[in-house]
Amino acid sequence: MEVAKIAEALATVTDPQTGQDIITANMVLHLKVEPPNVSFTLQLPKLEADYKQQLNFACQEAILSVYPGAQVHVHMQNPAATPQAGKGGGPQQSNPLPHVKNIIAVASGKGGVGKSTVAVNLALGLQQLGAAVGLLDADVYGPSAPTMLGLQGQKPQVEKVYGKPKIKPLYAYGLPVMSTGFIIEPEQAVVLRGPRLAGIIKQFVEETIWPPLDYLIVDLPPGTGDVQLTLVQVVSVTGAVMVTTPQEVALADAVKAMNMFFLESVNVPVLGVVENMAYFTPAELPDNKYYIFGKGGGKTLAKKSNSMLLGQIPLVQSIREGGDSGTPAVLDKENEAVREAWLNVARNVARQTALRNEMMGPTARVEMKN
Numbered sequence: 001m002e003v004a005k006i007a008e009a010l011a012t013v014t015d016p017q018t019g020q021d022i023i024t025a026n027m028v029l030h031l032k033v034e035p036p037n038v039s040f041t042l043q044l045p046k047l048e049a050d051y052k053q054q055l056n057f058a059c060q061e062a063i064l065s066v067y068p069g070a071q072v073h074v075h076m077q078n079p080a081a082t083p084q085a086g087k088g089g090g091p092q093q094s095n096p097l098p099h100v101k102n103i104i105a106v107a108s109g110k111g112g113v114g115k116s117t118v119a120v121n122l123a124l125g126l127q128q129l130g131a132a133v134g135l136l137d138a139d140v141y142g143p144s145a146p147t148m149l150g151l152q153g154q155k156p157q158v159e160k161v162y163g164k165p166k167i168k169p170l171y172a173y174g175l176p177v178m179s180t181g182f183i184i185e186p187e188q189a190v191v192l193r194g195p196r197l198a199g200i201i202k203q204f205v206e207e208t209i210w211p212p213l214d215y216l217i218v219d220l221p222p223g224t225g226d227v228q229l230t231l232v233q234v235v236s237v238t239g240a241v242m243v244t245t246p247q248e249v250a251l252a253d254a255v256k257a258m259n260m261f262f263l264e265s266v267n268v269p270v271l272g273v274v275e276n277m278a279y280f281t282p283a284e285l286p287d288n289k290y291y292i293f294g295k296g297g298g299k300t301l302a303k304k305s306n307s308m309l310l311g312q313i314p315l316v317q318s319i320r321e322g323g324d325s326g327t328p329a330v331l332d333k334e335n336e337a338v339r340e341a342w343l344n345v346a347r348n349v350a351r352q353t354a355l356r357n358e359m360m361g362p363t364a365r366v367e368m369k370n
């Protein structure tokens, strides 16, 4: 019996959660071959009976196809259910996205401040810095990612993995994207009641075949509501990025939205604030800054949340045009100043996330109440 042959056989087994084979996903540990016995530990993101059974069966079948006389012993283990998972993870909480290192929620107090623009440019900015990034547009009432990324009218495919339907994300500029806009019309979303909406968001998070990611950026609807509450129940949100415009009115709403993350039961750290439309710069006078909406909103919000101002983004025509045409401004090499403003935000988010992870354990998911 050869270890390499057994590993090769196990590489044909796909994890239904990620769509990746279990060898590439580093799920197989302590592989031991003492003929006729083959034993190993399989690290699983969850310990649900049918999921365990499917994988156990697939592993047995794969090994028996090369060594029909083998006695296969699979020990299943969930790393998130061990104490090493960190103080926040808690011993009982399983992690539905173990291959996603950081989940960053992008939030705002009210609509129209540029939250989706920030989510899209932040995702692509982090990708430009070399990270593996995905985007989940959970703004059910006004999904913008399809238009901003040139994916409008496209539908993600559903693929059966071990008999269970899974959604394949669409790709734009190498970025895996899922948007509620691919599946439901905003008019339909408005009439959805809490539990149904929660079910949809849960499905989007758990049943999408996300590849291994450093960051999953989640574009939330404005304000506080069922989508926000569902997200913090379904996954461990690493941190929130608040988006505001400089004026006072936007600020009051932003504080309300931010306070939801600070609730003792939710407890998601705020990584910082992006001040969008901070100043106006005419295309013909790129060095001039006009503070038409006032000044300082971003800084004030950052102070209130004990976090930092992650960046100030100017109000410029090219950002809107980029959003409308499906070519986000962070990719526009013709407009270096704007591109650099977005990359600066991405750098600061990466830095604040790393700092947060150094100082704190994973955020505990909010327990669902029946």
Ligand SMILES: Nc1ncnc2c1ncn2[C@@H]1O[C@H](COP(=O)(O)OP(=O)(O)OP(=O)(O)O)[C@@H](O)[C@H]1O
Pocket (backbone or CB within 6 Å): 108, 110, 111, 112, 113, 114, 115, 116, 117, 118, 139, 142, 143, 144, 221, 222, 276, 277, 313, 314, 315, 316, 317, 318, 319, 320, 321, 323, 324
């Ligand atoms: N800095 C900017 N300069 C110019 N236009 C911008 C800027 N930021 C956003 N916009 C434009 O403003 C409009 C609203 O932006 P966006 O959809 O990102 O806001 P939002 O906060 O996500 O709104 P909602 O939650 O209601 O969808 C879009 O047309 C977008 O292109």
